[in-house]
Amino acid sequence: xxxxxxxxxxxxxxxxxxxxxxxxxxxxxxxxxxxxxxxxxx
Numbered sequence: 810x811x812x813x814x815x816x817x818x819x820x821x822x823x824x825x826x827x828x829x830x831x832x833x834x835x836x837x838x839x840x841x842x843x844x845x846x847x848x849x850x851x
Contacts, residue, residue, distance in 0.1 A: 835841075
């Protein structure tokens with residue numbers, strides 16, 4: 810499969826999900842409770 814056959818929307822969703830998983834794993838090691846990200850995440 811080459812890059813021309815890939816959908817840009819799927820690639821964006823894949824990148825977002827990777828970013829969210831990395832953020833979640835970082836949060837396990839270093840709680841973000843007292844940061845600006847805590848207010849954003851809910």
